[in-house]
Amino acid sequence: MFTYREERRLFAVLSVIIVAALVALIQVGAARNGTISPLSAVVESVGALFEATIGSATVATRGAMQSAARTPHLLRENAQLRAQNQTLSGENAQLHEALSSAVQQQKLAPLLSSGSRAIAARIVGFPPENEVQSVTINRGTRDGVRRDDGVINGDGVVGRIAEATPFISKIVLITDYTSSVPAMIEGGRWWGVAKGNVNSVRMEYIAQDAPIHIGDHVITGEARSFHSGELIGTIVQIQRSPTGLYQTAVVRPAADLNSLDRVAVIPK
Amino acid sequence: MAIALVAQVTFLHFFTVRGASVSLVLIAVIWFSILTDIRRAAIFGFAAGFLEDMLSLGTGGAWTISTTITAVLAGTLSRAFFADSIPLVTGIVVVSTLVRQLIFWTVMKAQGFPPGLGTLHFHQALWQGTLNAAFVIAAMVIYRHREPLEVQAA
Numbered sequence: 001m002f003t004y005r006e007e008r009r010l011f012a013v014l015s016v017i018i019v020a021a022l023v024a025l026i027q028v029g030a031a032r033n034g035t036i037s038p039l040s041a042v043v044e045s046v047g048a049l050f051e052a053t054i055g056s057a058t059v060a061t062r063g064a065m066q067s068a069a070r071t072p073h074l075l076r077e078n079a080q081l082r083a084q085n086q087t088l089s090g091e092n093a094q095l096h097e098a099l100s101s102a103v104q105q106q107k108l109a110p111l112l113s114s115g116s117r118a119i120a121a122r123i124v125g126f127p128p129e130n131e132v133q134s135v136t137i138n139r140g141t142r143d144g145v146r147r148d149d150g151v152i153n154g155d156g157v158v159g160r161i162a163e164a165t166p167f168i169s170k171i172v173l174i175t176d177y178t179s180s181v182p183a184m185i186e187g188g189r190w191w192g193v194a195k196g197n198v199n200s201v202r203m204e205y206i207a208q209d210a211p212i213h214i215g216d217h218v219i220t221g222e223a224r225s226f227h228s229g230e231l232i233g234t235i236v237q238i239q240r241s242p243t244g245l246y247q248t249a250v251v252r253p254a255a256d257l258n259s260l261d262r263v264a265v266i267p268k
Numbered sequence: 269m270a271i272a273l274v275a276q277v278t279f280l281h282f283f284t285v286r287g288a289s290v291s292l293v294l295i296a297v298i299w300f301s302i303l304t305d306i307r308r309a310a311i312f313g314f315a316a317g318f319l320e321d322m323l324s325l326g327t328g329g330a331w332t333i334s335t336t337i338t339a340v341l342a343g344t345l346s347r348a349f350f351a352d353s354i355p356l357v358t359g360i361v362v363v364s365t366l367v368r369q370l371i372f373w374t375v376m377k378a379q380g381f382p383p384g385l386g387t388l389h390f391h392q393a394l395w396q397g398t399l400n401a402a403f404v405i406a407a408m409v410i411y412r413h414r415e416p417l418e419v420q421a422a
Contacts, residue, residue: 125277
């Protein structure tokens with residue numbers, strides 16, 4: 001006579017045998033057909049999921065440990081690279097400055113060639129409140145600079161000396177309101193007066209019948225500060241009135257007055 | 269003031285917005301005027317303006333006169349208020365910038381410059397007022413953030 005407990009154990013054994021037989025049948029059937037059984041597919045999928053999870057965790061842990069182990073080395077390397085970067089940035093800035101300076105120097109070279117009386121100078125200061133268009137140069141009366149001397153750079157006319165002290169001089173730029181330079185239209189030889197107009201130059205008093213065009217070059221006329229022929233700029237606009245006696249041209253200065261560095265003072 | 273002047277005649281020229289740049293000299297003058305009495309403010313303003321005239325070309329005494337009057341004005345305006353109020357100081361800076369420019373161009377006209385330059389420079393003066401105000405706000409905010417830290421450290 002079976003007890004209740006032995007009966008349950010027997011059922012369990014029989015169930016296991018039946019399930020095992022079913023599994024075996026499924027596996028054998030799949031093997032015969034040459035396919036993957038559903039059971040194998042489920043087991044492999046679950047296994048792959050575990051493998052991926054554990055693999056990722058292992059890689060992450062190993063990476064973290066390696067990083068932790070390499071941290072002092074990385075910090076040193078980072079500091080070295082930062083220092084190197086700073087040095088290279090400084091050198092780069094110096095080279096850019098040298099290049100820019102060399103370009104301006106090269107443009108000035110013909111003006112300063114042997115036999116020329118031109119005085120090379122560098123811009124060292126600006127007006128404190130930008131109220132007037134002027135700059136200060138590092139040459140003064142000790143170097144031969146005199147009031148009203150013309151100042152040019154490699155591109156064209158910059159201005160004239162307004163104040164000269166022994167060590168420095170102040171240049172009033174051609175765009176200042178107080179600047180007034182006798183000028184000519186290149187080619188036609190039409191005369192006018194180039195007056196400063198903050199960001200540009202207005203060439204006034206050009207004869208009404210003068211055939212001037214946008215793009216024409218404006219050059220200096222022979223006068224107190226300049227010899228004739230120095231380039232002032234290019235005409236960008238013409239203002240004519242049918243009843244006026246004169247016409248006016250707006251001239252864009254040839255010299256970039258916002259980025260002056262080296263100039264030449266031309267004593268007359 | 270010396271540092272402000274050196275900065276203005278050297279590198280501040282490269283940081284201009286529509287022809288205007290921050291006037292560190294004016295800000296220093298206003299700051300001093302707010303903190304001290306009117307007589308000392310006037311002396312400081314006179315010194316600052318005089319030095320600016322020395323470093324400028326053809327301004328005669330325009331900066332001296334305009335900066336002195338502006339210092340007195342800023343000192344007078346701040347008497348009735350708290351000197352550490354950001355809106356108040358900013359307002360004084362903007363008003364002082366515009367008044368100073370107005371006086372400057374009036375004096376320049378009296379010295380023989382063509383009329384209308386003040387109007388021509390009004391736009392530039394507005395920009396300078398804005399830049400000065402922005403600088404003062406930033407400086408005061410930084411100062412206020414630093415102050416509690418220093419107290420804690422003490």
